[in-house]
Amino acid sequence: MLLHTLIKERLTALDDFSNYTFTGKNKKTEKSEVEREAGKIKSDLIEKLFKMFPVQQLVDSDFHLYLFKFIKEDQNIATRKKMSKVLGESVIVALIK
Amino acid sequence: MFKKFEKEVPQAIKTKIRAVTDTFYKQDRVENKDDENKEDEKKDESTVEDKLIQSFMNNSESDDIEVVKQMWAFNMPCIVLINGKREYWTSKISALFMTLMKDEMVSVRISLSAGLLEVTKLLNLGADLPDSKQLQQQMLEIANHFMNDEQSKVRLAFLPKLCDFVALFN
Numbered sequence: 001m002l003l004h005t006l007i008k009e010r011l012t013a014l015d016d017f018s019n020y021t022f023t024g025k026n027k028k029t030e031k032s033e034v035e036r037e038a039g040k041i042k043s044d045l046i047e048k049l050f051k052m053f054p055v056q057q058l059v060d061s062d063f064h065l066y067l068f069k070f071i072k073e074d075q076n077i078a079t080r081k082k083m084s085k086v087l088g089e090s091v092i093v094a095l096i097k
Numbered sequence: 098m099f100k101k102f103e104k105e106v107p108q109a110i111k112t113k114i115r116a117v118t119d120t121f122y123k124q125d126r127v128e129n130k131d132d133e134n135k136e137d138e139k140k141d142e143s144t145v146e147d148k149l150i151q152s153f154m155n156n157s158e159s160d161d162i163e164v165v166k167q168m169w170a171f172n173m174p175c176i177v178l179i180n181g182k183r184e185y186w187t188s189k190i191s192a193l194f195m196t197l198m199k200d201e202m203v204s205v206r207i208s209l210s211a212g213l214l215e216v217t218k219l220l221n222l223g224a225d226l227p228d229s230k231q232l233q234q235q236m237l238e239i240a241n242h243f244m245n246d247e248q249s250k251v252r253l254a255f256l257p258k259l260c261d262f263v264a265l266f267n
Contacts, residue, residue: 010244
């Protein structure tokens, strides 16, 4: 229950920059920096999530979709690699077993 | 190290530590009830030992309240750990925490937000006690408050620990 209300809500909020006020002169640069930072926090959070909670429960709550999204859309190769590893190690292996 | 403290330190010293902490953490300082308290203190006929405690940790009016609040916030997990964890939280620290988490100073809120996981761990929420549900509810409210804070630094101080926090409730 808390996974849904607390963590999912936070993960969604990290994507939403509609309420964020960019204060710097170069708003485009600032926005990309903030997005990069948010992406890093989000990927760390997801990695930790799959290490700490039962995979079946996470998959039932569609948390694996965040992994798919990262692997498909993220611009950072290191993050894509990290997320692929989480998907393989924590999700696929656990579900095959 | 703390287990050694719990086993080996005599009860008398623990009581003194509690007295010193009680003197340091004063709800009245944040609620501006200093004057009334001072009058009460003058009427008291304290022992030498009590006076020593007062002079050691008492927050006088000359202390910068902002610095004091920062110290309160920074040392909160340690204070809960030393003074009997859950019981001390319920009886004293909880009310102060609730006041401080709405403080206008960002550094105070950042410290509290960063220490929330440690405090929650100390409260042993999984224990089968009558007030467990109430405490869980309270900690969730606090966590929600920090995660919806207008300052991103406050949110980011807690966010990386969110998984560990949720795990304490499972």
